[in-house]
Amino acid sequence: MAIKIAFTNYKGGTAKTTSSTNLAGGLLKTFPDAKILLVEADGQGNTSSTFSIKSSTIENTMYDVMLKDVPMKDIVINAYENIDIAPANSDMDFxxxxxxxxxxxxxxxxxxxxxxxxxxxxxxxxxxxxxxxxxxxxKEIVETKDYFNLLKDKLDDVDAIYDFIIFDTPPEMKAVTASTLAVVDHVIIPYEPEKYSVEGIVRLLRRINTIRNEYNPSLNIAGLLPVKVNMKTKLHNEVMASILQFSMNQKINHFSTRIPASIRFATATANGLPATIVDKRTEKFTEAYYELIDELIEKEIIK
Missing domain, CATH: 1.10.287 (Helix Hairpins)
Structure with a gap:
């Protein structure tokens, strides 16, 4: 069965798409024989556009998997070598x-x-x-679909095909994100170190725990991942220190990796390929995602 990882945060702009696509690229370079599926759960379609795929023109997407019971394998398209995408478009907004x-x-x-x-x-x-x-x-009414578990049994036809399935979720905790968390093994919470980050993480953790209790007892919080970090900024250092202390108190992993603020964030979802595929590994931004992979291997999240 595939190792299933989701990037989740209520807030937009926390590099969920950038991180999911660059993790996929880094995994491909680290494990060249691995088969990777990127599940695009965000209707903006930025995961697809990162690989020059126009999801707006695709007929069947994750919307159809969730609501119309179209098999996942029927919507999968190849993006790059051993990386496939289950695309989404604006239909997901509905x-x-x-x-x-x-x-x-x-x-x-x-x-x-x-x-x-x-x-x-x-x-x-x-x-x-x-x-x-x-x-x-x-006694007589049986609900055919559960609002918080729309992906139940929907991964069965792809689970054995892929080594890694990575989910990019929208900035919300409604049906799409909740349904994703109900089926994945691990969730990574990327956060930008800014004012109110702690409060946002606390709220998100409450919802994750609810999903875990109701639907997915084995769901693991892989860790909190600081993104768009500028180590020269006092606020960033103070916020990360506060969240690190919080994570220690709550016994939640906080990754040592720091994804740096970079021009690559502005270009990461533009047409082309993820930085981990096209840039040299020694580039600061790209290297950070390989450090994340090393941590995931060390913690036996990736095996």
Whole structure:
């Protein structure tokens, strides 16, 4: 089975796409025979565009996997050598709305069928308490999809094909991100060391723990990853020190790797390829992602 890793943060601009694509590139260089799948869960399509793929023109995407039960393997396209992508586009922006709409319709159908199925329910309903009615109905209604677990069993057809599956998630904690966390092995939380970072991480950890308790008991918080770091900035150093102390208190890993602020952040999602594929490993920005891989290997997250 593949090692499944997600990059997640509520906040936009925390290098989730940059980190997921550069981790994929670094893994390819480190393990040339490995097969890697990038799952693009963000409707902006930046993971695809990093590999010069226009996801806006693709018919079936992660939206169709989540809501229309299209097999994952049917949407996968090759991006570069042993790196494939399960693409997404702006359709993903409607996952929540379309799920609610469809779920509402299915619920009405289920109630209708239950009313016909339960003996004399229609006659008895006028004298029943609401709690009694709900008990009767709940016995018959089966939800076909879970809002927080839309990827349940959806990776079965690709799990054995790939060595690594890396998820790029949107800056939110609704259906898409929650469903991703419900199926991955590890979550990496990239954060920019700025004001309110600690508060944001605390909120995110609460939601991650909820998903772990409800859906994915084996979900591991691989660690907190500082990104866009300028070591010459006093604020960055102070925030990282604060978050490091917090992580130690909570017994959560804080990566030693620092992803530096770089012009590569401005170009990382432009057409082309990730820096870890095209740049020399000795480049400061690129080297940081290889340091991250070394840490992941050391902590036996990558084997």
């Amino acid at each position: 996952v929540d709305f379309d799920f609610m709409t469809e779920n509402k319709r299915e619920m009405k159908v289920s109630i209708f069928q239950a009313l016909k199925k339960i003996p004399n329910l229609v006659k008895r309903i006028l004298t029943m308490k609401l709690s009694e009615f709900l008990t009767e109905i709940d």
